[in-house]
Amino acid sequence: MRRAVEAVSVMIERMLLLPAAAYTRARYKGENWVELTSIELSYSHLPEAFDGTRVLVFSDVHLGHYYYSRDLASLIKQSINPLRPDLVCFTGDLFDKKMTEREQVISALRMIKAPLGKYAVLGNHDYYDSPGRMRNMYRQADFTMLLNESTFIHRGDQAIRIAGVDDMVKGRPDLHKALHPLKEDEFIILLSHAPDFADRISNDFPVSFQASGHSHGGQVRLPGIGHLTAPLYGRKYVNGLYPLKEGELMLYTNRGIGLSVFPIRFWCKPEITLITLKTKPLNCPNSKKIEN
Numbered sequence: 424m425r426r427a428v429e430a431v432s433v434m435i436e437r438m439l440l441l442p443a444a445a446y447t448r449a450r451y452k453g454e455n456w457v458e459l460t461s462i463e464l465s466y467s468h469l470p471e472a473f474d475g476t477r478v479l480v481f482s483d484v485h486l487g488h489y490y491y492s493r494d495l496a497s498l499i500k501q502s503i504n505p506l507r508p509d510l511v512c513f514t515g516d517l518f519d520k521k522m523t524e525r526e527q528v529i530s531a532l533r534m535i536k537a538p539l540g541k542y543a544v545l546g547n548h549d550y551y552d553s554p555g556r557m558r559n560m561y562r563q564a565d566f567t568m569l570l571n572e573s574t575f576i577h578r579g580d581q582a583i584r585i586a587g588v589d590d591m592v593k594g595r596p597d598l599h600k601a602l603h604p605l606k607e608d609e610f611i612i613l614l615s616h617a618p619d620f621a622d623r624i625s626n627d628f629p630v631s632f633q634a635s636g637h638s639h640g641g642q643v644r645l646p647g648i649g650h651l652t653a654p655l656y657g658r659k660y661v662n663g664l665y666p667l668k669e670g671e672l673m674l675y676t677n678r679g680i681g682l683s684v685f686p687i688r689f690w691c692k693p694e695i696t697l698i699t700l701k702t703k704p705l706n707c708p709n710s711k712k713i714e715n
């Protein structure tokens with residue numbers, strides 16, 4: 424009896440899963456499949472030289488798992504570069520397992536144009552390879568990998584700081600190390616693969632914007648219910664914009680491009696996010712979603 428029940432449940436699972444997987448794979452390569460989310464974030468302490476800065480965030484490509492360097496190259500040509508970002512941030516999980524198609528991936532990433540720089544952090548899946556090899560690969564792709572590190576981006580005589588922490592699942596994130604030494608009145612952008620790192624940011628570290636990925640938005644969502652599952656450290660802030668600390672810290676969790684484990688996305692399109700930073704007069708709202 425038990426075997427019969429198991430056989431029937433496997434059959435039902437295959438009947439449900441295989442068409443969904445085939446549908447996802449078919450849609451996945453379509454150029455309209457990736458959704459652009461545009462958001463404006465306003466801060467009174469953003470240096471005026473950075474008013475209007477366009478920050479493109481993408482995440483979780485998972486190369487080698489139903490997504491390959493040629494797909495990444497067309498994403499860059501068709502969806503990323505036409506947005507003319509000033510700054511590009513990648514929030515981890517470039518590869519699904521070990522590094523694959525290394526030279527082709529470097530060529531694709533080098534195509535991204537961003538005059539203020541291109542930055543990346545490691546995700547848990549990037550730990551299938553070594554941080555040293557990942558850093559070397561990013562360097563060749565004109566990206567700066569931030570592993571508990573930060574750097575200043577200058578425009579004229581003004582600057583903002585961009586920091587990146589290590590992955591929460593496989594690494595050792597250390598914001599103190601990343602931001603040391605901290606100066607007064609800095610404007611800080613933080614990249615963390617895991618969105619739930621936001622809860623570890625104490626008031627000692629005045630991060631204004633955190634960009635994250637990791638959760639894939641749950642990958643499978645149901646209307647009216649939302650995500651069904653999410654990974655460790657991606658369970659609290661699964662998808663979209665979260666104003667934290669009374670709006671002092673804005674967190675954005677990007678749904679990512681690729682797939683993890685099951686080759687399915689449902690009600691949860693892949694996403695790239697364009698954040699426009701604005702220097703606001705006091706008493707203006709912090710954020711607004713822009714219709715594309």
Ligand SMILES: [Fe+2]
Pocket residue numbers: 483485515516546548637638639679683
């Ligand atoms: Fe991921």
